Amino acid sequence: MILDPATWLYPTPEGLFCAPGGFYIDPTRPVDRAVITHGHADHARPGNNAVMATAQTLDIMQVRYGERAGNSLQALDYGESISINGVEVGMAPAGHILGAAQVVIDWKGYRAVISGDYKRAFDPTCASFEVVKCNLFITEATFGLPVFVHENAGAEAARLTASLAASPHRTHLLGVYGLGKCQRMISLLRSAGYEKPIYLHGALQGLCDYYSSQGVELGQLCPFTDVQAEDLDGQLVLCPPGAIADRWSRRISDPLTAFASGWMRVRARARQRGAEFPIIVSDHADWPELLQTMADVEADEIWVTHGREDALLHQISAMGLKGRALALVGFEDEGE
Numbered sequence: 001m002i003l004d005p006a007t008w009l010y011p012t013p014e015g016l017f018c019a020p021g022g023f024y025i026d027p028t029r030p031v032d033r034a035v036i037t038h039g040h041a042d043h044a045r046p047g048n049n050a051v052m053a054t055a056q057t058l059d060i061m062q063v064r065y066g067e068r069a070g071n072s073l074q075a076l077d078y079g080e081s082i083s084i085n086g087v088e089v090g091m092a093p094a095g096h097i098l099g100a101a102q103v104v105i106d107w108k109g110y111r112a113v114i115s116g117d118y119k120r121a122f123d124p125t126c127a128s129f130e131v132v133k134c135n136l137f138i139t140e141a142t143f144g145l146p147v148f149v150h151e152n153a154g155a156e157a158a159r160l161t162a163s164l165a166a167s168p169h170r171t172h173l174l175g176v177y178g179l180g181k182c183q184r185m186i187s188l189l190r191s192a193g194y195e196k197p198i199y200l201h202g203a204l205q206g207l208c209d210y211y212s213s214q215g216v217e218l219g220q221l222c223p224f225t226d227v228q229a230e231d232l233d234g235q236l237v238l239c240p241p242g243a244i245a246d247r248w249s250r251r252i253s254d255p256l257t258a259f260a261s262g263w264m265r266v267r268a269r270a271r272q273r274g275a276e277f278p279i280i281v282s283d284h285a286d287w288p289e290l291l292q293t294m295a296d297v298e299a300d301e302i303w304v305t306h307g308r309e310d311a312l313l314h315q316i317s318a319m320g321l322k323g324r325a326l327a328l329v330g331f332e333d334e335g336e
Contacts, residue, residue: 003107003108003109003110005110005112005135005136005301006324007019008020008107009105009112009136011326012024013028013029014027014028014029014031015027015028015029015031016114016138016305016326018087018105018107020085020086020087020107021084021085021086021087021089021105021107022084022085023035023052023084023089025037025103025114026043026044026116027045027048028045029045029047030045030046030047030048030049031048031049032048032049032050033048033049033050033052033084034048034049034050034051034052034070035051035052035053035089035103036051036052036053036057036061037053037057037094037100037101037102037103037114037115037116037117038053038057038094038096038097038099038100038101038116038117039056039057039060039061039064039097039098039099039100039179040097040117040179040180041064043116043117044057044060044061044064046061046064046065046068046069046070047068047070048070048071049070049071049072050070050071050072050074051069051070051072051073051074052073052074052075052076052082052089053073053075053076053091053099053101054075054076054077054078054091054099054100054101055075055077055099056098056099056214057099057100057101058070058073058075059099059210060098060099060179060207060210061073063206063207063210076089076090076091077091078091078092078093078101078127078130079091079092081104081106086107087105087106087107088104088105088106088107089103089104089105089106090103090104090105090106091103091104092104092113092130092132093126093127093128093129093130094115094116094117094118094129095118095119095120095121095123095126095127095128095129096116096117096118096119096126096180096283096284097117097125097126097179097180097184097283098125098126098180098183098211098214098216099126100116100117100118100126101116102114102115102116102118102130102132103116104132104134110135110136111132111133111134111135111136112134112135112136112137112138113132113134113136113137113138113297113299114138115137115138115139115140115293116140117140117142117283117284118140118284118285118293119282119283119284119285119289120285120289120292120293121150121153121289123153123184123283124184124187124188124191124216125180125183125184125187125211125216126180129293131293131296131297132297133296133297133298133299134297134298134299135299135300135301136299136300136301136302136303137293137294137297137299137301137302137303138302138303138304138305138326139290139293139294139302139303139304139305139312140284140285140304140305140306140307141290141304141305141306141307141308141309141312142262142284142285142306142307142308143262143282143284143285143286143287143290143307143308144287144290144304144307144308144309144311144312145287145308145311146287146311147265147287148262148265148286148287149286149287149288150262150265150280150281150282150286151265151280151281153184153188153281154188154191154192156188156260156279156280156281157185157188157189157191157192157279157281158192159279160172160174160189160192160258160277160279161189161192161193161194163256163277164194164234164236167234167256168233168234169233169234170233170234170254170255170256171232171233171234171235171236171237171252171253171254171255171256172235172236172237172255172256172258172277173237173239173244173249173252173255173256173257173258174236174237174238174239174258174259174260174279175238175239175240175241175243175244175257175258175259175260175275176204176238176239176240176241176259176260177240177241177261178203178204178207178240179207180283181260181261181281181283182204182207182208182238183207183208183211183216183218184281184283185238185260185279185281186198186208186218186219186221186238187216187217187218188281189236190217190218190219194236195219196220196235196236197219197220197221197222197235198218198219198220198221198222198236198237198238199221199222199223199224199226199227199232199235199236199237199238200221200222200223200224200237200238200239201224201237201238201239201240201243201248202223202224202225203239203240203243204238204239204240205221205223208221224237224239229251229252229253232251232252232253237252237255241259244257244259256276256277257275257276257277258275258276258277258278258279259275259277259278259279260279260281261279261280261281261282262280262281262282262283262284262286264278264279264280265278265280290312291315294315294316294319294321295319299321300321300322301321301322301323301324302316302321302322302323302324303323303324303325303326304316304323304324304325304326305326309325313325
């Protein structure tokens with residue numbers, strides 16, 4: 001008999017719950033047993049009792065939360081699985097950020113894969129997305145509209161290096177999220193030939209240090225506090241998005257403000273962020289990647305979580321598949 005996944009895997013106020021395993025995936029409030037897809041704060045919250053994730057995600061949670069990362073931490077490698085109350089739980093690379101994983105659940109011959117956040121584009125700072133064939137695929141839909149077709153990330157980084165070369169007397173102030181986007185942009189800029197020191201807002205240093213410890217080459221990074229205002233001309237400074245218009249940035253005279261995000265394709269978003277130089281680099285799947293992934297996993301049923309659900313559900317129906325909008329709250333695109 002084919003299992004109805006909705007009878008044993010379903011949303012609750014705490015998050016997506018696997019009933020036979022007794023665990024939650026990316027719970028939105030503290031629970032006894034949590035399986036975490038990746039380290040962004042809208043998926044990895046503090047205060048859970050037992051936490052299972054990849055080793056890198058657990059490290060990131062400890063960097064961010066310290067002892068509040070969880071009372072008991074269990075690492076699970078990509079390709080490894082463990083039985084929890086008779087449910088086999090595994091991890092597969094999601095390609096989102098360092099340590100990000102899809103959660104693979106096998107129970108009574110039925111396989112469900114929860115994507116977490118993912119992308120298919122190459123990213124030198126994390127393991128690439130792996131297709132896992134399954135009966136049920138639960139996909140994010142952050143950019144689940146046909147209008148969202150991301151630019152080539154390497155080309156976007158090259159645009160920024162060209163601007164730095166063309167404006168040697170202006171400091172370029174680049175807003176990036178601290179986990180994933182920051183390190184990916186640095187890596188892309190290095191690949192594009194930018195070899196000068198990159199100056200960091202203090203809030204970005206800790207996770208850059210962690211990425212470096214994991215073998216991600218970021219080149220010379222310097223604290224912003226170490227450079228004199230008169231020496232900032234022509235330099236590149238990275239900061240959290242909120243710092244662009246903060247008092248912190250007033251040391252920079254006439255900065256060229258940039259912002260890296262998939263949302264930069266939307267002009268209103270770019271204006272809202274005060275981005276003179278929008279950079280379209282996303283750590284989430286765009287519309288073509290979402291469609292390609294749904295075809296690749298060969299699932300009979302696809303559930304859509306946080307994001308733009310209607311267009312994707314229409315496409316799922318057109319593909320002859322069973323679709324469902326999964327009402328999960330509390331996800332806010334921290335990494336985008």
